Every structure is written in structure tokens, then in C-alpha cells.
Amino acid sequence: MAAIASPQPTLLALDRIAKQFGGVRAVDGLTLTVDRGELRCLIGPNGAGKSTIFKLIMGAEQPTAGTIRFDGRVINRWPTWRRAREGLSIKMQIPGVYPELTVRDNMRVAAQNHIPMGSMEDETYRLLARVGLEHAGEELTKNLSHGQQQWLEIGMALSASPQMLLLDEPTAGMGPGETEETARLVQSLNAEGTTIVVIEHDMAFVRRVARNVTVLHLGRVFAEGTIAEIEANERVTDIYLGRT
Amino acid sequence: MAAATDWGEMSAMNRRRRALSSENLAFVLFVAFMVIYPLMADEFSVGNVAYFLAMTLLAVSLALIWGYAGILSFGQTAFFGIGGYLYGIFALNYDWGGATLVGIVVGVLAGGVVAATLGYFMFYGGVNDVFVGLTTLALTLVLQTFMAQTAGPEWAVGEARLNGYNGMSVPQIMVGDTVLFGRQLFYFHLVLLVGVYLILRWLTGSRWGYGLLALRENRERTETFGYNVRFMQVQVFFLAGCIAALSGVLYASWGGYIDPASMGLTAAVTPVIYVAIGGRRSITAAVIATMILLKLSQSLASSAPEYALVVFGALALLAVLFVPEGFILSLLQALDRWVFRGGRRRRHVAPQEPAPAQPRRVS
Numbered sequence: 001m002a003a004i005a006s007p008q009p010t011l012l013a014l015d016r017i018a019k020q021f022g023g024v025r026a027v028d029g030l031t032l033t034v035d036r037g038e039l040r041c042l043i044g045p046n047g048a049g050k051s052t053i054f055k056l057i058m059g060a061e062q063p064t065a066g067t068i069r070f071d072g073r074v075i076n077r078w079p080t081w082r083r084a085r086e087g088l089s090i091k092m093q094i095p096g097v098y099p100e101l102t103v104r105d106n107m108r109v110a111a112q113n114h115i116p117m118g119s120m121e122d123e124t125y126r127l128l129a130r131v132g133l134e135h136a137g138e139e140l141t142k143n144l145s146h147g148q149q150q151w152l153e154i155g156m157a158l159s160a161s162p163q164m165l166l167l168d169e170p171t172a173g174m175g176p177g178e179t180e181e182t183a184r185l186v187q188s189l190n191a192e193g194t195t196i197v198v199i200e201h202d203m204a205f206v207r208r209v210a211r212n213v214t215v216l217h218l219g220r221v222f223a224e225g226t227i228a229e230i231e232a233n234e235r236v237t238d239i240y241l242g243r244t
Numbered sequence: 245m246a247a248a249t250d251w252g253e254m255s256a257m258n259r260r261r262r263a264l265s266s267e268n269l270a271f272v273l274f275v276a277f278m279v280i281y282p283l284m285a286d287e288f289s290v291g292n293v294a295y296f297l298a299m300t301l302l303a304v305s306l307a308l309i310w311g312y313a314g315i316l317s318f319g320q321t322a323f324f325g326i327g328g329y330l331y332g333i334f335a336l337n338y339d340w341g342g343a344t345l346v347g348i349v350v351g352v353l354a355g356g357v358v359a360a361t362l363g364y365f366m367f368y369g370g371v372n373d374v375f376v377g378l379t380t381l382a383l384t385l386v387l388q389t390f391m392a393q394t395a396g397p398e399w400a401v402g403e404a405r406l407n408g409y410n411g412m413s414v415p416q417i418m419v420g421d422t423v424l425f426g427r428q429l430f431y432f433h434l435v436l437l438v439g440v441y442l443i444l445r446w447l448t449g450s451r452w453g454y455g456l457l458a459l460r461e462n463r464e465r466t467e468t469f470g471y472n473v474r475f476m477q478v479q480v481f482f483l484a485g486c487i488a489a490l491s492g493v494l495y496a497s498w499g500g501y502i503d504p505a506s507m508g509l510t511a512a513v514t515p516v517i518y519v520a521i522g523g524r525r526s527i528t529a530a531v532i533a534t535m536i537l538l539k540l541s542q543s544l545a546s547s548a549p550e551y552a553l554v555v556f557g558a559l560a561l562l563a564v565l566f567v568p569e570g571f572i573l574s575l576l577q578a579l580d581r582w583v584f585r586g587g588r589r590r591r592h593v594a595p596q597e598p599a600p601a602q603p604r605r606v607s
């Protein structure tokens with residue numbers, strides 16, 4: 001309710017965004033807004049353009065058309081590092097940890113620009129504990145299990161205390177137990193006020209965490225609504241749920 | 245927060261362990277040996293090893309830019325040459341006391357500025373990886389070609405005749421009225437090497453150093469953690485350029501001479517080979533490898549000159565194929581494992597390690 005009372009409920013606004021890769025229109029005039037405090041799931045079939053949208057938000061790719069507003073400002077021309085410093089944080093689909101560095105050095109690399117050196121030790125410990133890796137600090141990251149690497153990456157993304165956290169398939173390759181763990185983590189982060197956008201294929205996970213779901217298809221918003229509405233929508237079932 | 249205290253103790257312990265590594269010990273022993281060396285060696289050998297010391301700085305610059313920042317540069321030789329020439333030009337034109345010391349700074353900064361300018365256009369232009377190698381090699385060869393055609397008298401900067409392939413004569417370093425030579429010059433080189441080493445140790449352990457390590461592993465990802473990656477690349481290129489130029493200044497002033505061959509293809513590739521053989525990830529390994537290989541190169545040169553490059557090429561190939569960390573660094577790491585038990589060893593986490601049993605409470 002606080003979000004409605006706030007003068008500017010919208011945190012992220014994508015306005016008629018397009019991204020062309022050679023002959024491929026990965027994103028095709030997409031308009032999407034995310035309010036402060038939301039926990040939004042993005043779903044859609046393979047190649048729908050979900051990851052591309054994250055890359056556009058983060059500045060890893062430049063849109064061919066449209067504007068991106070974050071916290072009221074147009075950020076199209078901001079370099080990625082500035083977006084990171086202004087409160088955007090991402091866990092990418094392809095693992096973005098540093099395999100050759102220790103877990104703790106990974107955390108330090110992620111945290112350095114956001115946490116003063118004096119409290120680095122305590123803060124990295126706290127963040128690692130939060131994702132269940134406090135005892136793995138001295139391990140080389142490549143020795144962690146796939147799930148642990150995903151958690152580490154979420155912990156790294158958290159070190160910036162971001163306003164908005166983008167999670168691209170956080171449960172990929174996880175078993176049911178790990179998925180449940182991740183769902184709890186995502187919910188508790190959201191409960192603390194972090195706005196979260198999650199891309200997921202795992203519908204059980206989506207059902208578990210999301211209030212609002214956006215379905216993408218062919219680079220556009222295909223449907224939007226609560227999880228119940230989406231699951232009741234036959235056209236969505238055709239394009240998305242039908243793919244399994 | 246009892247756990248956090250454990251953590252603090254654990255990392256303090258790890259810091260101690262890291263400080264007590266074979267790598268650090270090897271550097272300390274190396275310096276200790278160098279300190280006493282001039283007291284037991286003849287004058288010629290002292291001068292010769294002073295030359296080795298000057299060349300180790302070129303290797304240090306490569307270890308920094310290639311091993312630490314992950315940017316393979318063949319331009320260090322160009323910055324080396326720029327340092328040497330600019331020092332020479334300055335020192336030939338000014339003869340007040342201390343002019344040569346200012347000349348060192350001029351040479352060093354000239355190398356750094358050229359490096360930063362090239363780095364700016366490369367990194368902000370999106371040039372990376374193998375293309376940096378090609379671009380920097382091109383710079384080296386262009387400079388060599390340019391300097392090669394400066395034989396005529398019209399190629400002079402004030403008092404300094406560039407002289408093309410005949411080479412430019414370069415004044416020796418003077419402190420006040422004293423020309424540094426023999427032991428004094430040896431120790432002067434040694435102090436500069438140790439100074440550069442200490443600065444780099446400090447920098448690589450700093451926030452900036454951790455950032456470099458990260459961008460070596462993954463540039464795109466590192467930028468999403470708020471690092472201005474391109475700017476950092478320019479910064480480290482500047483720093484490595486300065487160090488290479490310092491090497492060139494010391495080389496030129498030591499020999500009293502510099503010519504375009506110091507920027508040729510062989511000159512550009514040789515330090516890369518030395519550092520690959522020794523271990524690019526370690527400044528200590530790069531320094532020690534350069535000392536040993538320069539010595540070896542001289543021995544080979546007197547008996548079978550044409551074999552030196554063949555031998556080094558073969559060693560580099562062996563290193564790349566079988567000891568990618570480099571021979572000396574691998575040796576030091578092996579020592580670490582045996583002597584300082586566990587200092588560098590990481591426990592292996594079984595991939596099947598179960599998820600934390602308890603749901604993580606929000607702290």
C-alpha cells in the first residue's frame with residue numbers, strides 16, 4: 001500500500017523498446033513497467049526475448065529503439081557500471097561468478113564498490129551466510145555445485161543493496177530442495193523491500209513466489225496478470241505451457 | 245555475531261598464510277642475494293647484472309598487464325623504447341645538476357602517456373583480447389620503422405641527434421655531480437626494482453587490484469558490479485607503460501646508447517617469451533625468469549648464438565603446453581603445497597553437497 005501512497009510508484013519503465021540482432025527482432029516494441037516493491041515474474045518460451053530485456057535494462061546491450069526509465073530518469077545512455085552504482089543488480093542466465101577466484105574473493109569483488117572496506121569482512125560474511133555459503137569462503141568457486149554457484153551469484157548481486165534485482169533463471173539446474181530454498185530467499189528479499197524481476201521456466205517456482213506475471217512472446221508482452229489469470233488464459237497455455 | 249568473529253580470525257590467518265608464501269620468500273631471497281652480489285663479484289659482472297635488473301622491469305610490466313590484467317601487449321617494447329629515447333633526448337639537452345633525474349621522470353611519463361593514449365582508443369573503441377596484441381605489435385613495429393629512418397642530421401631534437409640505426413648516444417644517470425656506475429648504478433637499479441615491486445604488491449592487494457583480477461576473468465560481468473572497466477584498463481595500461489618506459493630509461497642510460505632494434509620484432513617477443521616461461525601471473529616469477537634467461541641467452545650467444553631463440557621458443561612451447569602457469573611459478577606453488585602445507589590448497593567441495601538444511605533466516 002505504501003507503494004500507492006508514494007509519489008512515484010514506478011521504478012522501471014520500458015517504453016516501446018526494440019532490439020534487433022541482424023535479422024532477428026529479439027525485442028519488438030515492448031512496453032513494461034515495474035513498481036517499487038514488486039516481485040514480478042517474466043515467463044515465455046525459449047527465444048521470447050526475456051534475457052535480452054535484462055541485458056537492455058543493465059546496459060550490456062543497447063536498444064535499437066525506445067526509452068528505459070529507472071527511478072524516474074532515462075538511463076539509455078548510462079554505461080553499465082553506472083547503472084550498477086545507481087541500484088540495478090543482475091544475476092545472469094549464464095553463470096556470472098569468477099570460477100578461478102575463491103568464494104570470498106568473488107564476494108569481495110562484487111561488494112567493493114558498495115561496501116566500505118572497514119566493514120567488508122563482516123558484510124561478506126553476512127551475505128555469504130544469507131545464501132548458505134559462510135563455510136565455503138576459501139573454496140575456489142569452480143569447485144562449488146551448480147546450485148551453490150547460483151546462490152553465490154545471488155549473494156553477489158545483493159552486495160550492492162540494489163533497488164532492483166534482476167534474476168535470470170535462478171533455479172536452473174537445481175533440485176526441488178534447492179529450488180524451495182531459492183524461493184524462500186527471493187521472497188524474504190522482496191519482503192525487505194527489494195524490487196525483484198525473475199525470469200523462470202519452472203512454473204512451480206513461479207506459482208510459489210509471484211504475484212504478478214508477465215508473459216513474453218516474440219519480443220512483446222503477450223499477457224499480464226496474476227498467476228491465476230495467466231494459468232487460466234488458454235492462449236498462454238497454447239504458446240507457453242504447451243511447449244512441454 | 246560470534247560467527248563473524250571466527251570469520252575475522254580465519255581471514256587474518258589466511259592473510260598470514262598468504263604472506264608466508266614461497267613467492268614472497270623467493271623475492272626476499274632474490275633481493276638479499278642481489279644486495280650482497282656486488283660485494284663478491286667483479287666489476288664486469290656487476291655491470292652485467294645491473295643490465296639484467298633493468299630488463300626485469302620490462303618483465304614486471306608484462307606480468308602486470310598480461311598476467312594480472314589479462315591484456316597481452318607487445319607494446320611494452322615500444323614504451324621501453326620511448327622511455328629510452330625520451331630520457332636520452334632530455335638528458336642531452338639539459339646539463340644542469342639533476343637533469344638526468346628529471347629525464348628519468350620525463351622518459352617514464354612519456355611511455356605512460358603514449359600507453360594511456362593508445363589504451364584509450366583501444367579500450368573505449370572496444371578493442372580487446374587478441375586485437376590488443378595485434379594493435380600493440382603494430383605500434384612497436386611502426387615506431388621501429390620510424391626511428392630507423394632518422395639517420396639524417398635533420399632528425400635532431402635540440403642537441404640530440406636520433407641517428408637512425410647508428411643509434412643515439414645517451415648520457416648516464418647523474419646524482420648531483422656524480423655519474424652513477426658500477427656498484428652505485430647496480431644498487432640504483434635494484435632500489436627501483438624493489439620500489440616498483442612494493443608499489444605493485446600494494447596496488448594488487450587494493451580494491452583496484454581486486455577489480456583488475458575480476459576484469460581479467462570476465463569484463464562484462466565485472467562492469468555489472470559497478471566497475472568502470474574501460475577506464476581501469478586504461479589506468480593499468482598507463483601504469484604498465486610507465487614501468488616498461490622506466491626499464492627503457494635504465495637500459496639506455498646503462499649502455500649509454502639506444503637504437504631502433506630495441507623496438508624490433510625480436511625485442512617485442514623476447515620478454516613475452518621470458519614471462520611465459522617464468523609465469524605471467526607472478527611478478528616474482530617474471531623477475532627471476534628474466535634474470536636466468538638473460539644469463540642463459542648470453543652463454544648461448546657466445547657458443548651458439550643462433551640457438552638462443554630456438555631454445556627459448558621451445559621452452560615457451562613446453563610451458564604453454566604442459567606448464568601453463570610457467571615453470572618458476574609452478575615450482576613456487578609446488579613448494580607452497582609441500583612446505584607451507586595447505587597454504588594454497590583448497591578443499592574440494594563435493595558437487596553433491598546438500599543444500600543448507602535450514603531455511604536461511606533474514607538477519
Ligand SMILES: Nc1ncnc2c1ncn2[C@@H]1O[C@H](COP(=O)(O)OP(=O)(O)OP(=O)(O)O)[C@@H](O)[C@H]1O
Pocket residue numbers: 021022024025026044045046047048049050051052053093
Ligand atoms: N547476441 C545475440 N546475437 C544474435 N541473436 C541473439 C543474441 N542474443 C539473443 N539473440 C536472439 O534473440 C532472441 C531472444 O533471445 P533471448 O536470449 O532474449 O531469449 P530468452 O527469452 O531469454 O530465451 P531462453 O528462455 O531460452 O533463455 C533469440 O532468437 C536469440 O537467438
Ligand SMILES: [Mg+2]
Pocket residue numbers: 050051052093168
Ligand atoms: Mg534467457
